[in-house]
Amino acid sequence: MRLGVLDVGSNTVHLLVVDAHPGARPLPAHSHKAELRLAELLDDGGAISPAGVDRLIGTIGRAMESAEDQGCEQVLSFATSAVREASNADLVLARVKADTGVDLEVLTGADEARLTFLAARRWFGWSAGKLLVLDIGGGSLEIAYGIDEEPDAAVSLPLGAGRLTAGMLPGDPPDPEAVRTLRRHVRAEIARTVGEFSRFGPPDHIVATSKTFKQLARIAGAARESDGLYLQRELSRKALQDWVPKLAAMTAEERAELPGVSAGRARQLLAGALVAEAAMDLFGAQELEICPWALREGVILRRLDHLPAAPAVGPLVGS
Numbered sequence: 001m002r003l004g005v006l007d008v009g010s011n012t013v014h015l016l017v018v019d020a021h022p023g024a025r026p027l028p029a030h031s032h033k034a035e036l037r038l039a040e041l042l043d044d045g046g047a048i049s050p051a052g053v054d055r056l057i058g059t060i061g062r063a064m065e066s067a068e069d070q071g072c073e074q075v076l077s078f079a080t081s082a083v084r085e086a087s088n089a090d091l092v093l094a095r096v097k098a099d100t101g102v103d104l105e106v107l108t109g110a111d112e113a114r115l116t117f118l119a120a121r122r123w124f125g126w127s128a129g130k131l132l133v134l135d136i137g138g139g140s141l142e143i144a145y146g147i148d149e150e151p152d153a154a155v156s157l158p159l160g161a162g163r164l165t166a167g168m169l170p171g172d173p174p175d176p177e178a179v180r181t182l183r184r185h186v187r188a189e190i191a192r193t194v195g196e197f198s199r200f201g202p203p204d205h206i207v208a209t210s211k212t213f214k215q216l217a218r219i220a221g222a223a224r225e226s227d228g229l230y231l232q233r234e235l236s237r238k239a240l241q242d243w244v245p246k247l248a249a250m251t252a253e254e255r256a257e258l259p260g261v262s263a264g265r266a267r268q269l270l271a272g273a274l275v276a277e278a279a280m281d282l283f284g285a286q287e288l289e290i291c292p293w294a295l296r297e298g299v300i301l302r303r304l305d306h307l308p309a310a311p312a313v314g315p316l317v318g319s
Contacts, residue, residue: 002029003303004072005296006063008056008104010039010082010138010162011211011265015063016296017070022307026300032066034059035264038082039138039162047088056092057099064100076299078105080112081139081160109140109156115298117144117151120207122301123293129204132197134279135294136212136272138162141190141279145197153196157189161212161265161272169271172251179248182271187278194282206285208235209294211265212272217290218260219243225260233290237280244273 001021007014017030036059041052048056067075083089084106097103107115113135120133133151135142139160144151168182213235218224220239223231247255247270256266280288 001073002071003300004067004070004075005299006060006067006075006077006102007296007299008038008060008077008079008083010080010140010160011035011037011268012138013056013059013063014296015066015075016300017067017072018300020300020304022304026297026304030066030070032063034062037138037162037264038086039160040166042082042086045087046085048083048086048092053092053095057096060096060100060102064102074303075102076105076303077102078107078299080107080137080295081109081156081158081163084108085139085158109142110154112137112140112295113142113144113154113156114151115302116142116209116295117146117154117298118149118301119293119295119298120209120291121146121149122297123291124205124207128207130201132203132206132283132285133291134206134208134213134276134288135210136161136208136275137210138268141275143193143197143279145200145203152200155193155196157193159186159189159275161268161275164271164275165268172267173249174270176248179270179274183274183278186275187282190275190278190282197283202284206283206288207291208276208288209291212269213276213288214290215261215265215269216240216243216273216276219258222290229292234287235276235290236287237277237285240273240277240280244270244277247273 002019004017013034013036015032018026019029020026043049116135117133130147133144137160141157141159144154146152217233217235222233252267255269256263
């Protein structure tokens with residue numbers, strides 16, 4: 001069947017269309033993405049502005065037209081932290097439903113962490129052992145740990161790259177004191193959660209998902225996305241530590257000239273790097289591997305798990 005997954009995130013509204021059935025790897029067929037940066041469209045009261053709601057509705061409408069053009073039998077639609085934490089979330093959801101017909105499922109932070117963990121587990125398999133999964137979004141940081149498909153521990157922290165940039169990193173390039181203040185804040189927030197994970201013992205494999213980690217790995221020398229999905233891509237803490245002061249000294253325009261960094265994400269890259277560096281340091285990760293699958297794939301896999309399996313063809317072996 002052809003499925004669509006519509007991800008209303010803090011940075012983008014992204015429709016991913018896949019051909020999938022239970023027991024098989026979802027095959028990407030189409031991608032429709034629009035940068036909206038909802039996290040930056042909040043007013044002083046934490047509400048998404050009327051103009052922002054209108055932009056959101058228009059963007060969702062165009063994504064659904066694309067899903068129809070691609071022949072999607074079903075579109076799984078969800079929203080993450082920007083909508084979840086907006087003070088007018090109920091109004092936004094009602095407007096989206098009334099104007100587009102889309103009933104957005106608002107994921108909790110724990111949901112995000114668990115579904116991203118599921119995607120990483122399926123990608124790396126059981127041989128990866130105990131996984132620690134890190135995911136930096138526009139509005140939040142998700143951390144999950146476990147040996148099965150359901151993590152033993154999962155948390156979501158308000159440490160998204162977009163949120164931190166808008167709230168704590170004014171200036172271009174940002175003021176050095178603001179960078180130091182943000183660094184202290186991020187480390188204090190993450191340090192509070194480390195104990196929830198350390199009681200399970202050290203992970204066998206540490207992986208990261210999200211555009212932020214992919215861009216950081218790319219500027220540190222990892223292969224381009226166009227070189228292939230199955231190439232192993234890694235990010236070392238040493239390389240990240242070397243890059244943080246360089247990113248802090250750059251303007252957004254200069255960061256956008258780095259390999260793999262888009263103009264729309266360039267301003268947020270420093271905040272994302274500070275979060276990534278802190279997480280790797282506090283969890284003792286010298287190196288991590290980039291996972292191509294993340295939250296959207298986790299939503300698709302969860303849906304496929306609830307579909308009936310295709311009937312077996314022919315006799316079972318030994319019957």
